[in-house]
Amino acid sequence: MDPLSVLREYAIRGELDRVILVGDELRFGSDYSFPSSAVTAYRSKQGGFYTLDALLFFARHHHIKHTDYLQSARQHRLPTVTLPDRKALLDYLLGRTASSDAVSLIPPPPSSAASTVEEYRPDDPSLPLDETPSAAPAAAADDPAAAADIPPAVDYVAMIRASERPLKDRESLLECRNRDFYAVLVASTKREEERQRLELQQRKDGLVAKTRLIGSDDHHRPVAAAYGSAGDDAADAAAPKPKMHLKGSKIGEGVPIILVPSASQTLITIYNVKEFLEDGVFVPTDVKMKAMRGPKPECVTVQKKLSRDRVVAAYEVRDKPSAFKPEDWDRVVAVFVLGKEWQFKDWPFKDHVEIFNKIIGFFVRFEDDSVESAKTVKQWNVKIISISKHKRHQDRTAALEVWDRLEEFMRSRSHA
Template sequence: MDPLSALRDYTSRGDLQKIVRMGDEFFFGDEYSFPCNSPTSFRSKQGSLYTLDSLVHYVNNAHLKHTDYMQNARLLKLQPVTFTDRKPLLDYLQGKISSHDSIEPVSINPNFPNPGFANPSFASVSDQPLGYDPSAPEKTLNSNFTPSLNLNSIAEAPISLNPSFPGLNYGNDPGAQNYGFDPSVTVDEPASANGLVGEEGNKKKPRILDGTGAGYINLIRTMERPLKDRETLLECRHRDFHTILLNSSKREEEKVRRDGVLVKSRGDDRNYSEDFGPRDSKYISVLRPSKGSKVGEGVPIILVPSAFQTLITIYNVKEFLEDGVFIPTDVKVKAMTDVKQTKPECVTVQKKFSRDRVVAAYEVRDKPSALKAEDWDRVVAVFVLGKEWQFKDWPFKDHVEIFNKIIGFYMRFEDDSVESAKTVKQWNVKIISISKNKRHQDRAAALEVWDRLEEFVRSRSHS
């Protein structure tokens, strides 16, 4: 019996206490004895065979955490069992599984009894060692064959790349022997795996490993087991990436500000820009509305509520309209407080993700009472809260006049109740819905706001 089978036998029976180490040998009761460093037939994922002393140490310490077990094995200078091998090895030793892919055929030591071969009359033909002579005395083998192999093990043996392996044909390449393999190795395999002999059993079928190395790679991949996939690698507990988002937004804001200053400095009296080429009438009408149009002189103004009950405020409007990312107001306020930033009186936003290279600037304010009479001519949009008091002291007589001269937007979560937008539906405003959790959908909502706003500004300029 080989060391792994003996260890499995004693482990499954619960007789581990009968395995005693004396000197450099393990004694399994009064039945077997093996050298401590005997290689077993269980091959690790790293390619080496586990030794008997390593497996005995593992099976007696399988209850430990893997880190504690690894430290203990290193202190004893033993080969540790890898994390991926722990469960299948323990299941095999405890008898929960009958075999495993990591177990390789091994030679039978004739110095110890083998229950499977104790009585030759009960052994099948395919289980007899190759070269077995029934007429010869027991344990006498044909000298032309290796005692450890039988017909089944030969049929199931893995492919060997050793030049001395008799099943390999290296052709006429003299350099192939020096490297141990040939790019076009022909492997001869027995056509039958049931041990048939004669004309049918002697037939062989060639298998070619192509020169690209795909055959070798497939052999390696069969031994690999994935420990983590892409999703588990991206999972980070107790980590908040909001700081990274804020830093990225600041860098984008600085870049846009520098680009805006550069564009203004390069423009000349002929309305020519080195970056964008000749400026067309559309560009000039958006940035600098012509005198006498319905849009007032200066940068257009967008009004937002000052209350925190609304989704869009002066704190998070820049990230939403410029970057297409919704950040809750309380999160943004906390981040600004941490870096000792105060509430801005006015925020300038630009449409950065446009199909054309025209960049239009807008001022965002949340204090309508601070606007002068001429400033109201520049107001082109408002994010409504859904409350009547938001329009108190506005220079308009009713909602009809307000939303004829100013386009209104109402931001809501897509799973909010219908009652929350009941009042807003009576007004001429555009309802924009966003998700509470799916931030990748914010960009589409921001684009919808920009499209409707630009369409309204164009129609108002030509009215």
């Protein structure tokens, strides 16, 4: 039998105490005898094969701490079993596993014993390496008998690499123990909120300034029809300029107003109208309310853009028409309806026919809602916009439909 199988058989029977060292041989009772440095068929994960004396010493001392085991093995000048090999090797030697992938089916070459070295430890980097002749006699090259007596050269670099054990892996490097990055997250969130607030205020101030400038320079040009940017002055000059602020037919002076319901059961509110119209993404109102800090906004500015730097239209969105002045009603161009009669209570119009003749209406619903939810709305002159409950990539199509209808309505009013 081979040394590994005999050692395993004695370990399973608990008869390792019958294995004694006599000279350079390990005798297993009166049954077997092997050289103590005989190379076994058990291969280390580092690549080399373990010797018989190394496995016997480990089998007898596996119960002590690994550091104590290493120190004891060094004192006896024996090779050691590396930490990654301990559990699998012990399970195999004690018969807990029937086989092991580490056992070579082909007997290891005699030179493999040289590749089994002690485990490297930072606090004790010394390794018990054998002395190697510095050079072979020149005559050995011509004398085969003499060359056979020369021991093979030891590849010290390979031995060192085989004994290396990583102290840190990728996961341990990514771990930041006793460190909390919550403060960094809070600071970053505050900076982003401040940036958005300043950007919103700058856009709003810019719109007010532009409105005043246009109103003072050209009293024949409605603000709502001021599509395009400064680069479109030539086109604007050639376009017809209708008279301004004709109550009841034309748009009043100032930024046009879009009304949304203040009720939470409607899909489009003052909380999520900006994301829907500007970004083409529907975000539920309750989600926006939880994420928003501070009081509910009284007014939100939405813009339609052809590009990041080119705004073609801007509107104010409000949800409290009860606070409107007469001149504010002249600027109302669109309304998102709730589908309830009480939404139009105290509005300065005679009936629904007059409302939706002067103001374009939109009703946003989920596409799989029942027909009953839009039964009342179908009696009004409003555009029904359907969106999906889950397919967010379809939101942009719905938002563009709102913009197209609104722009068509604005053009018709400016030329009325």
